[in-house]
Amino acid sequence: MRKAERLFQIIQILRRSSCPVTSAQLADELEVARRTIYRDIAHLIGQRVPIAGEAGFGYVLDPRYDMPPLMLTPEEIEAVVLGAQMVAKLGDAAITNAARDVLAKIASTIPSDLLPFMVEPAVSLKPSEVEDGSRFDSRPLRRAIREGRKTRLDYRAANGEVTRRIVWPVLLGYADAHCLLIAWCEAKQAFRHFRTERILDLEVLEEPIGLSRAKLRQQWRKWRETELSRPRPAP
Incomplete structure (x- = not known):
């Protein structure tokens, strides 16, 4: 180095x-x-x-020290490129496009001698694992989370039953095969996980949740810790 x-x-x-x-x-x-x-x-x-x-x-x-934010190393550039490829696997068009925009902004800003690390990085996912990312649009839910607004969902359960819920969105959690909306459900008076591919319709309501984003997430973490500590039945 x-x-x-x-x-x-x-x-x-x-x-x-x-x-x-x-x-x-x-x-x-x-x-x-x-x-x-x-x-x-x-x-x-x-x-x-x-x-x-x-x-x-x-x-x-000193935390007040300021330094040009795009003085990137080759390793950092390759990490961003790999991250964009991983984001493309999530099947979320908005997030995938945002990741591509980040790459375009970096490419237009970094010195020309660093561009090869973006065009031909030393790391990559298997081509077959990079998806187009067009199945789910997370923008309304992400807006509801950022703004702290209640959201109405028409949701189809695993058994096919369709219900209407008012939820307090906490977080979108991504896994390899699906995306989960983590939210407080007013009907169940408990935190629930909703598979986004089962959401038939949603509307971000004007009504605020009434809790700060940090407080709501703190309560979800406590609930999750309690759930994880419960003894599981023997197989």
Whole structure:
């Protein structure tokens, strides 16, 4: 790794860390000697990068420090490309298009010498596993989650019964084969998981949920922990 890339990576590691990062941790992640880290830290401080700390304690970066956000490394570019391929498997047209837009924005911004890492990355999914992503439009549900609004669903259960529910959307969870809407169901007075392919119709209502997004998600996590801790019947 060139020195310029290493200095950039040190800043990135410090930016993503919520506690001091030791020279040993930096050296291990960057695969260099600790003395190299000491020299690099001294160089960054000399360039007025606001790093505080010392050897043996750890280093922190002033959270107010601003750095051009698209100074990407080849590894970061390849991670984004791979992520876009994985998103395409979800069968959600809106999310797939958003991922493609991100790639286009990155391609128009990064230096030309980094473009090959987007065009011919060193990582990829199997071509047969990359889907077109056109089965489900998550935009209304994602809007309801962001805005904290109740949503009406016409839902077909596994037995074919169709019911109408008013739900409080919490999260869209994606798996390899399907997408689940996690929501509080007013009729059942409990959290429920709804397969999106079984949603026949939905309407985002004007009525707000009345709980903050963080509070609702916290309550769902507690419910989930309780459900996971319940003993399962023997097979």
